[in-house]
Amino acid sequence: MAERTVKIASSSGLHARPASIFAKAAGEQPATVTIEKVGGNAVQASSILMLMTLGAGHGDEVVLRAEGEGAEESVNALGDLLEKDLDKEE
Template identity: 85%
Template sequence: MAERTVKIASSSGLHARPAGIFAQAAAQQPATVTIEKAGGNAVQASSMLMLMTLGAGQGDEVTLRAEGEGADESVDALAALLEKDLDAEE
């Protein structure tokens, strides 16, 4: 299992557009990835609705966990995405 904790950079956190971009990227990963906010439950990273239930805002720390083939690469790719301001992406 691969695991990494990152801070959310998007100004609106993991809501609406950033959640959609992140969920789509998570769905394309070879490993199964979950995301969890401290003190909360882990949810499937590929589910936009579940991402929005996290209530994760800008600057909040979340933990990504992946299992299966390509787990390390999946966590690295998704962590890099969270560290960018997805609200500013075109």
């Protein structure tokens, strides 16, 4: 299992557009990835609806965990994505 803690960089947090971009990227990963706010419950990273239930705002720390083939690469790719302001991504 791979794990990485990152801070949400998007100004709107993990809502609307950033959640959509992140969920799509998570669904394309070879490993199964979950995300949780520190101290919260883990949800499937590829589900936009579950991402919205996290209530993860700008600057909040989240934990990414992945299992399976490519787990380390998956958490690194998704962690790097969360460290960008996805509100400004084209």
